[in-house]
Amino acid sequence: MIEVEHLSKRYGSAPAIKDVTFSVEKGEILGFLGPNGAGKTTTMRILTGYLPATSGTARIAGFDVHEDSMAVRKHIGYLPETPPLYPDMTVEGFLHFVARIKGVAAGDRANRVQSAIQRCNLQERRQTLIRKLSKGFRQRVGIAQAIVHDPPAIILDEPTVGLDPRQIIEVRNLIKSLAGEHTIILSTHILPEVSMTCNRVAIINRGEVVATNTPEELLQQLTEGTGYELEVEGNIVNLTTYLQRLAGVRGVEQLSNQYLPEHRHKLRISLEPGQDLGRNIAAIVVKSGLGLYEMRRVQASLEDVFLELTTEEKPIDAEKTIHTEPAVDSASPASDSVVEAAQTTPTTSPTLVPESTHPSGGEDA
Numbered sequence: 001m002i003e004v005e006h007l008s009k010r011y012g013s014a015p016a017i018k019d020v021t022f023s024v025e026k027g028e029i030l031g032f033l034g035p036n037g038a039g040k041t042t043t044m045r046i047l048t049g050y051l052p053a054t055s056g057t058a059r060i061a062g063f064d065v066h067e068d069s070m071a072v073r074k075h076i077g078y079l080p081e082t083p084p085l086y087p088d089m090t091v092e093g094f095l096h097f098v099a100r101i102k103g104v105a106a107g108d109r110a111n112r113v114q115s116a117i118q119r120c121n122l123q124e125r126r127q128t129l130i131r132k133l134s135k136g137f138r139q140r141v142g143i144a145q146a147i148v149h150d151p152p153a154i155i156l157d158e159p160t161v162g163l164d165p166r167q168i169i170e171v172r173n174l175i176k177s178l179a180g181e182h183t184i185i186l187s188t189h190i191l192p193e194v195s196m197t198c199n200r201v202a203i204i205n206r207g208e209v210v211a212t213n214t215p216e217e218l219l220q221q222l223t224e225g226t227g228y229e230l231e232v233e234g235n236i237v238n239l240t241t242y243l244q245r246l247a248g249v250r251g252v253e254q255l256s257n258q259y260l261p262e263h264r265h266k267l268r269i270s271l272e273p274g275q276d277l278g279r280n281i282a283a284i285v286v287k288s289g290l291g292l293y294e295m296r297r298v299q300a301s302l303e304d305v306f307l308e309l310t311t312e313e314k315p316i317d318a319e320k321t322i323h324t325e326p327a328v329d330s331a332s333p334a335s336d337s338v339v340e341a342a343q344t345t346p347t348t349s350p351t352l353v354p355e356s357t358h359p360s361g362g363e364d365a
């Protein structure tokens with residue numbers, strides 16, 4: 001329904017967006033997410049025919065936004081960040097006016113206005129002057145004016161900014177109810193809004209799309225995604241080696257032990273996508289003879305994905321990942337047995353009595 005290919009825009013010599021490519025399928029809600037100045041508004045304005053691109057193409061319902069700009073305007077509804085409302089008109093009067101200027105045939109206008117009023121739950125305010133409406137109701141009128149001509153595609157720029165929590169929920173529910181019939185691009189800074197409302201996300205940074213995927217798959221792809229944090233007491237050198245050998249473990253990182261009692265350590269274990277090795281990790285800790293004081297599952301959030309993709313330096317310093325050579329013979333059956341036991345018997349309780357051959361001497365690392 002919306003196809004954007006290699007779109008670029010320069011303001012003078014300064015590039016605002018570079019080679020932006022994404023598409024939105026019929027009935028989908030795409031979250032368009034990016035930090036300030038990333039190029040969201042520039043992209044939205046090109047899609048709605050308000051701004052020409054320097055190069056590249058964008059098509060809405062098959063119409064080129066540049067060559068068929070009048071057809072595109074009929075097929076698109078746009079809610080800018082500040083809704084274009086006339087405060088001295090009533091809700092109904094304003095929607096009739098918008099329907100007329102958007103080319104809705106005179107005989108269809110009453111039906112279209114009635115439908116937009118119902119869709120946006122404005123029945124009780126239809127005769128109210130817009131200037132007397134709360135911000136939440138004004139936002140609904142803004143959405144009603146975007147859908148009054150029944151466009152197949154809707155573009156919403158920061159639709160919940162400035163609303164109170166109840167109004168935010170109402171507007172999000174309204175947007176979700178429009179999907180299916182309409183194809184929606186929702187530009188936002190608000191990360192939870194994307195996971196609550198959108199089927200897919202495009203993340204834009206410094207004018208370039210750096211990721212397009214479902215929120216769930218973005219979380220799966222995150223390099224420092226799901227894992228566990230442990231607080232243990234004892235020698236962590238061998239423990240670290242065993243954990244690193246566990247299939248599905250991506251890395252083990254020692255965190256600061258500044259505020260911990262003596263001999264205590266904090267470790268962060270990052271897992272490969274789709275892995276959940278809590279039981280195996282616990283078994284290894286116990287079999288290594290260390291005291292387990294805390295074990296916490298760490299789940300990456302969309303905020304982590306956003307930071308990872310839009311920050312120059314990665315939030316987690318790879319240098320801190322432990323790559324220590326084992327203090328014991330890594331090929332010894334005793335050391336391997338700890339990992340094997342944890343890998344092959346995940347559904348049984350770990351042996352609580354350390355094996356006589358276990359490698360931990362109980363010394364601090």
Ligand SMILES: Nc1ncnc2c1ncn2[C@@H]1O[C@H](COP(=O)(O)OP(=O)(O)OP(=O)(O)O)[C@@H](O)[C@H]1O
Pocket residue numbers: 011014015016034035036037038039040041042043
């Ligand atoms: N009319 C303009 N003239 C010159 N530069 C502009 C113009 N409009 C935007 N820019 C620049 O283009 C880049 C992208 O701006 P844009 O407004 O599209 O970003 P944005 O993601 O919408 O940001 P925000 O979330 O802060 O609104 C920025 O560097 C901005 O300064």
